[in-house]
Amino acid sequence: MGQTISEKIISNHIGKKVFAGELVITPVDGVMATDTTGPLSLKAFDAMGGKKVFNPNKCALIIDHAAPSPNERIANLHKMMRDFARTQDIRLFEIGEGICHQVMVENQYVKPGDIFIGADSHTPTYGALNAFACGVGSTDLAAVMMTGKIWLKVPQTIKINCSGKLQSEVTAKDLILFLVGKITVSGATYQAIEFCGEAFEGLSLSGRMTIANMSSEMGAKTGIVHPAGLQLDYDFNPIVSDADAKYIQSFDFDVSDLEPQVSAPESPDNVHNISKYEGIKIDYAFIGTCCNGRLEDLDIAAKILKNKKIHPEVRMVIAPASQSVLLDGISNGSIATLIKAGASLITSGCGPCVGTHQGVPADGEVVISAANRNFRGRMGNPNSNIYLGAPSTVAASALEGQIVNPKKYLVS
Amino acid sequence: MSAITRIKAKAHVYGDHIDTDRIIPGKYTKTLDLSTLANHVLEDLDPDFHKKIQTGDILVAGTNFGCGSSREQAPLALKQAGVSVVIAQDFARIFFRNAINIGLPVLEIGNHTIQKNAQLEVDLQQGTVTDLSENKSYKATRLPEIMIAILAEGGLVNYLKKHGNYSL
Numbered sequence: 001m002g003q004t005i006s007e008k009i010i011s012n013h014i015g016k017k018v019f020a021g022e023l024v025i026t027p028v029d030g031v032m033a034t035d036t037t038g039p040l041s042l043k044a045f046d047a048m049g050g051k052k053v054f055n056p057n058k059c060a061l062i063i064d065h066a067a068p069s070p071n072e073r074i075a076n077l078h079k080m081m082r083d084f085a086r087t088q089d090i091r092l093f094e095i096g097e098g099i100c101h102q103v104m105v106e107n108q109y110v111k112p113g114d115i116f117i118g119a120d121s122h123t124p125t126y127g128a129l130n131a132f133a134c135g136v137g138s139t140d141l142a143a144v145m146m147t148g149k150i151w152l153k154v155p156q157t158i159k160i161n162c163s164g165k166l167q168s169e170v171t172a173k174d175l176i177l178f179l180v181g182k183i184t185v186s187g188a189t190y191q192a193i194e195f196c197g198e199a200f201e202g203l204s205l206s207g208r209m210t211i212a213n214m215s216s217e218m219g220a221k222t223g224i225v226h227p228a229g230l231q232l233d234y235d236f237n238p239i240v241s242d243a244d245a246k247y248i249q250s251f252d253f254d255v256s257d258l259e260p261q262v263s264a265p266e267s268p269d270n271v272h273n274i275s276k277y278e279g280i281k282i283d284y285a286f287i288g289t290c291c292n293g294r295l296e297d298l299d300i301a302a303k304i305l306k307n308k309k310i311h312p313e314v315r316m317v318i319a320p321a322s323q324s325v326l327l328d329g330i331s332n333g334s335i336a337t338l339i340k341a342g343a344s345l346i347t348s349g350c351g352p353c354v355g356t357h358q359g360v361p362a363d364g365e366v367v368i369s370a371a372n373r374n375f376r377g378r379m380g381n382p383n384s385n386i387y388l389g390a391p392s393t394v395a396a397s398a399l400e401g402q403i404v405n406p407k408k409y410l411v412s
Numbered sequence: 413m414s415a416i417t418r419i420k421a422k423a424h425v426y427g428d429h430i431d432t433d434r435i436i437p438g439k440y441t442k443t444l445d446l447s448t449l450a451n452h453v454l455e456d457l458d459p460d461f462h463k464k465i466q467t468g469d470i471l472v473a474g475t476n477f478g479c480g481s482s483r484e485q486a487p488l489a490l491k492q493a494g495v496s497v498v499i500a501q502d503f504a505r506i507f508f509r510n511a512i513n514i515g516l517p518v519l520e521i522g523n524h525t526i527q528k529n530a531q532l533e534v535d536l537q538q539g540t541v542t543d544l545s546e547n548k549s550y551k552a553t554r555l556p557e558i559m560i561a562i563l564a565e566g567g568l569v570n571y572l573k574k575h576g577n578y579s580l
Contacts, residue, residue, distance in 0.1 A: 048572040137484035137510035186476035
């Protein structure tokens, strides 16, 4: 019987052919925790009798969720992580080095065919690399650091095929928002998703990360983009599904006429064509996060804002996904363009997406954000409203002070 | 099972898709002082929840409970506030694992119609829930064996302290 990508990757790790529904204990190729999940994880590691992590080269800690520390309580949690990293001889990614998922990919902690476990719900991002990656909580992560293994149920898989080429003003973010709207926030719970078809084949690694990232907004255990068209700096063996693999559900969408998409408060699956929301006044525009803080996201925003000023009643925050993205954005001029347009540049990291600091909205304010979540209170204030869109939509909306289709700024 | 297995308590009932930001907002999660979580649990959904909840009470929800972030602070906040068990039509997967791992029992009952303030009797060993107010009984979906074993030890920390590794 044929296998899905997830079934193949798990089978490769445990040395026997397994299928959806089987419970397995599998070795993992890497683990990471952040400053939201890490401290509890380290506490659990000690409590469960952990002495040394299973392999220091496969473990990482990242300070990204509240970086630099906004208060003494969090400063002390960061110190706890630094101390642990030093004692265990594992790498700690310091404040400003970047968002966990971005630095894991940039530093090759995860590669095609790997099983990677992260104590962050957006860990499925690595599905962009044709890897099987799941998010877990702190105690699960501690157990993986100690044993090098995780127990899991081999997931059933939903196949999403998107045919057609995206219009030039339509990005990976618009595509994944559209899909989250169709599949819904619980439509893939416990399941894996495979993304395949022409629309994905043309995407860069960055765009593929945006796609896989929002698998978690459909409840999925993991979301893997088919490797066709994937280009990396190193050689890899792509894992593809068999023609007779068994899927629990299959979807086919022709996305050649897709418009830019917007997700309205207060659930990521409340998605419609941008035309429904055009004209809604905004106070605050944000580009960053593990979903959309990469170079091509900054570049498209810079293209729209070049030699222009954002609307006087709008403030704009930019958080590059990593220091490497920041340096590239400095080199190619995008960062300067955005700052000259009136944007405020903050430390690479999760920034205001997690509602801890660096840009909490005020009561009644409306935010247009390139992030992946718009739950009530997500950015730190339950009395604000968050709309999600592509970086292009965020930039065009910042310019006009209202939600607007970026098409006229991108299609000449 | 080492913990209490029979619970008779009041149900606090909420709706579908209660995400982890509503269970415990991100701004409160960065702490190891877990007692602080209880004051903010569900505050963006029901600001009075922490006053209404009595130790041992039962939280009941609809579908996709605990969607969103991986924060283990979500089940920890509920446990700290005194919630003895969470019943939902179904759960988001990370929340579900986290709850079991920290020893907060969770029961999946797909077709429940439990109403606000119902008196419930829960038998964790049997996975049964009786709605005493409606005189109706439910059977929860059976957990995988490994989860039963983890819950029996009161959570994953104790499980691994005892066994040193996983076994199926």
